[in-house]
Every structure is written in C-alpha cells, then in structure tokens.
Amino acid sequence: SPMHESIQQAAEWIAASKHLVVLTGAGVSKESGVPTFRDALDGLWARYDPQQLATAEAFRRDPKLVWDWYEYRRGLVRAADPNPGHAALAALEALRPLVIVTQNVDDLHQRAGSKDILALHGAIMRSKCFATCRGEPTVIDVAALPAFDPADGPPRCPYCGAWVRPDVVWYGETLPAGALQRAAELASAADVMLVVGTSGVVQPAASLPYLARQAGARLIEVNPRPSEITRAAHLWLEGPSGEILPQVVARVQERLR
Numbered sequence: 001s002p003m004h005e006s007i008q009q010a011a012e013w014i015a016a017s018k019h020l021v022v023l024t025g026a027g028v029s030k031e032s033g034v035p036t037f038r039d040a041l042d043g044l045w046a047r048y049d050p051q052q053l054a055t056a057e058a059f060r061r062d063p064k065l066v067w068d069w070y071e072y073r074r075g076l077v078r079a080a081d082p083n084p085g086h087a088a089l090a091a092l093e094a095l096r097p098l099v100i101v102t103q104n105v106d107d108l109h110q111r112a113g114s115k116d117i118l119a120l121h122g123a124i125m126r127s128k129c130f131a132t133c134r135g136e137p138t139v140i141d142v143a144a145l146p147a148f149d150p151a152d153g154p155p156r157c158p159y160c161g162a163w164v165r166p167d168v169v170w171y172g173e174t175l176p177a178g179a180l181q182r183a184a185e186l187a188s189a190a191d192v193m194l195v196v197g198t199s200g201v202v203q204p205a206a207s208l209p210y211l212a213r214q215a216g217a218r219l220i221e222v223n224p225r226p227s228e229i230t231r232a233a234h235l236w237l238e239g240p241s242g243e244i245l246p247q248v249v250a251r252v253q254e255r256l257r
C-alpha cells in the first residue's frame with residue numbers, strides 16, 4: 001500500500017539520519033486525551049477563543065478566569081498518560097540521537113522517557129511570578145505556598161505580591177530566551193525533520209520545518225489531516241501519530257539491528 005511504502009521510506013531516511021530533529025505539536029498528545037489547542041475549549045470553555053485566553057492581557061483583565069482555564073487543562077494533563085506515539089519517540093531516541101522540539105506544554109514526552117527535549121512554549125504544570133520579580137522565570141512552587149487552594153484563583157507571589165501565572169508562552173510573548181535560537185540552529189543542521197501533530201499555524205515554531213527544508217533536510221509529516229507544513233513535506237504519513245510512529249520506529253529498529 002502507498003502508506004506502507006511511505007512508512008518504509010520514512011524509516012530508511014530516519015535510520016540513515018545523522019541530525020534528526022522531531023517537531024511535535026498538540027496532535028501528538030491527542031490520543032492521550034489531552035485536547036489539541038484548538039479543541040482545548042469544550043463545555044464551559046466553549047464560548048472562549050484560546051487566543052483570547054492565552055494572553056497576558058486576558059490574565060490582567062480576569063486572573064481567576066485564566067487561572068481556572070489552566071487548572072482545568074492541568075487536570076487533563078495529570079489524568080493523561082503518554083500514548084504509543086510518545087513511547088515510539090522515546091524508543092527512537094535509544095536507537096539514534098534526536099532532539100524533540102515541542103510546542104506542547106504538557107509533560108508527556110518527559111513521562112514517556114524522552115531525554116533531549118526543547119520546550120518552546122513553556123510547561124503548564126509550572127507557575128511563575130507575573131512580574132518576573134527575581135528574573136525570568138521566577139518559578140513559584142504553588143503547592144508549597146501556605147493555605148494555597150488552586151480553586152481560589154491565582155495565588156500571590158511570595159516575594160513581591162504580584163499574581164502567580166502559568167509558566168507558558170502566551171500569544172504576543174516571546175519564546176524563552178535561547179530556546180528559539182537553539183531550535184533554529186537544530187533545524188538548520190537537521191538532515192531529517194519529523195513533524196508530528198501540528199497545524200503549522202503558530203509562529204515562530206511553524207517556520208522551523210521550512211528552515212530545515214531550506215537547509216536540505218528531508219521533511220516527514222505525521223498528521224491525520226493536511227496542515228500548513230504538508231505542502232513542504234517530502235513525505236506525509238496520513239494518520240494518527242499513536243498508530244503511525246510505532247510502525248515507523250519498528251522499521252527503523254529492523255534496519256539498525
């Protein structure tokens with residue numbers, strides 16, 4: 001089948017790669033039950049647009065609303081387990097050096113055992129001072145705050161009294177210093193980039209596959225639907241990453257045995 005041949009070809013390129021970079025988006029966590037960013041709004045959140053909630057301006061306007069949305073999503077991440085797609089990427093890293101550059105703020109790649117992870121948009125389980133009073137990021141362990149109840153909305157920074165916020169990159173905010181630089185260097189040096197589960201809409205992350213391709217990398221996309229990346233991909237493995245990635249990694253294992 002054409003899909004079988006594409007998976008075979010992807011495995012050959014990955015097995016022969018010297019500088020493999022994997023770019024992941026919300027789709028890789030979908031089969032873990034963590035909704036993709038566009039559908040992180042259901043039920044009580046259905047009337048909000050994520051780009052209106054994931055901003056510093058929204059947080060300033062209504063800290064408890066934004067905090068509650070993140071507490072809701074943190075609950076989904078806590079209840080989720082890595083899926084076979086995360087596990088396949090961790091197994092692949094044992095076969096050959098790779099870096100996972102992720103747009104995701106969940107900790108599922110870490111929990112699946114992946115080691116070299118570059119998180120472009122922060123970590124939803126971490127909190128920090130909104131005023132970065134001790135430098136960026138002033139990480140606050142909210143669980144250690146006296147009498148902290150997550151249902152009370154955001155706590156106050158114990159150092160300066162400003163609101164505590166999730167340690168994620170909001171729209172209109174720059175990515176963590178150095179992260180984008182390192183991601184661009186990795187993309188420019190890649191000989192193969194595997195792009196998994198991203199709509200390729202959010203910048204600057206969505207430019208990384210184009211950077212890799214311009215630098216001569218083979219571009220492989222795993223996504224059940226076309227994205228902004230598909231037109232630049234040499235191979236599009238059309239399907240859910242939880243099913244496709246284990247098949248690709250199994251063939252890489254055969255080739256490297």
Ligand code: BV8
Binds near residue numbers: 031170173224
């Ligand atoms: C910045 C943390 C400026 C928060 C996130 C106009 C044009 C171009 C750019 C802009 C513009 N207007 C504004 C901008 C900039 C803006 C942007 O890109 N906007 C977009 C909407 C157009 N970008 C920013 O603001 C960035 N900062 O530019 O700063 C600046 C510059 C200099 C100085 C000062 C300021 C910051 C962007 C970071 C935003 N934060 N996350 C949080 O999570 O709450 S991004 C957010 O979207 C998530 O992290 C998510 O990962 C990310 C990207 O989305 P995807 O991962 O692709 O997820 P999505 O739902 O879109 O797609 C899921 C895909 O999975 C789909 O393709 C689907 O088919 C697929 N899928 C589904 N099931 C499966 C699957 N795939 C595989 N298997 C499956 N089973």
